[in-house]
Amino acid sequence: MAPQLITMLTYQDETVKNSFEVFDQCADLPSSFWGFKDVGLPKPDMKRLVERMKQKGKTTFLEVVSLTEAECLDGARLALDCGFDYLMGTVYYDSVFRLMKAKPTKFFPFAGKVSGHPSILEGAIPEIVADGRRMQELGVAGFDLLAYRYTADAEALAEAFVRGVRVPVVLAGSIDGFPRLEVMKRIKPWAFTIGSAFFDQKFVSGGSFREQMAAVLDYLGR
Numbered sequence: 001m002a003p004q005l006i007t008m009l010t011y012q013d014e015t016v017k018n019s020f021e022v023f024d025q026c027a028d029l030p031s032s033f034w035g036f037k038d039v040g041l042p043k044p045d046m047k048r049l050v051e052r053m054k055q056k057g058k059t060t061f062l063e064v065v066s067l068t069e070a071e072c073l074d075g076a077r078l079a080l081d082c083g084f085d086y087l088m089g090t091v092y093y094d095s096v097f098r099l100m101k102a103k104p105t106k107f108f109p110f111a112g113k114v115s116g117h118p119s120i121l122e123g124a125i126p127e128i129v130a131d132g133r134r135m136q137e138l139g140v141a142g143f144d145l146l147a148y149r150y151t152a153d154a155e156a157l158a159e160a161f162v163r164g165v166r167v168p169v170v171l172a173g174s175i176d177g178f179p180r181l182e183v184m185k186r187i188k189p190w191a192f193t194i195g196s197a198f199f200d201q202k203f204v205s206g207g208s209f210r211e212q213m214a215a216v217l218d219y220l221g222r
Contacts, residue, residue: 002220003184006033006061006170007213008195009049013065013118015040016199019049026210027056031217033191035061035088038075043082050082063144063172063193064089065119072096079105088144088170092135106141108170111161114146119173121146125157129164142167142190148174159187176202181219 007026009019015036016022023034034053041049053060062084064075072090076099079087084105090096092109100107112121112128121128132143143165147158162169168190175184176197184192197203198212207215 001188003171003187003189004033004191005031005213005216005220006035006191006193007031007198008061008063008193009034009036010040010063010195011199012196013037013039015046017041019045020052022209023049023053025208026213027053027058029210029213029217031213032057032059033061034058035063035084035086035193038062038064038066038078043078046078047082050084054083059086060084061086061088061193065117067091067114067119069093069095073099076100076107088172092140097138097140101139108142108144108168109135109140111135111143111145112150114149119146119149121150121157125152125160128157129161132161132165136165136167140167143169144172145169145189146173147171148180155183155187158183158189162187162189176200178203178219181216185220 009016050060062079066072066075072093075090076096086106088108090109111132113123114121145161148154150157158171171189171192175192175194198209201207203212203215
């Protein structure tokens with residue numbers, strides 16, 4: 001089964017100001033997963049955007065790239081307040097896990113040592129897989145893996161991690177061309193994100209956001 005595309009209405013780790021317009025232009029495309037970041041829009045607009053996505057039958061994702069415990073807790077509360085289906089990102093903290101436990105919003109934390117902004121992922125592959133297995137045993141619903149932000153072999157990490165855990169894995173960040181889409185089809189994570197690459201027209205030269213998205217969906221369906 002092909003991995004699912006999560007279309008992120010984000011550019012350079014911020015939600016774009018014209019998110020409503022971009023979503024409305026593409027909502028009829030055969031893609032169910034949509035999301036955005038916790039920065040770039042006021043909270044009331046975030047709530048309205050989630051509501052609009054759900055009215056169109058979409059599954060919603062909030063990605064939080066903050067790293068401190070207080071920031072991660074704020075991001076988790078935002079996800080719950082806005083009614084997102086999934087919270088992706090945040091460093092794993094017991095306090096965040098307790099807050100999200102038994103809530104309808106599923107929690108997909110980062111795995112491995114994440115630092116900086118834009119984020120980078122460090123550590124040996126066996127250590128990152130072991131970190132995922134540890135959190136899996138604690139009961140997390142899935143993972144947000146920054147594979148292409150990894151400081152070593154990104155694709156070796158992605159393959160080892162997807163094979164090494166039993167819960168869904170989202171590969172997030174820097175999937176910016178058809179060669180990496182081919183890797184997604186081979187590794188078969190549960191889902192992967194694309195945001196900035198659509199705005200940068202990485203898939204169809206000079207094409208609109210809708211044309212970028214349609215090209216990716218067509219490629220995945222082949």
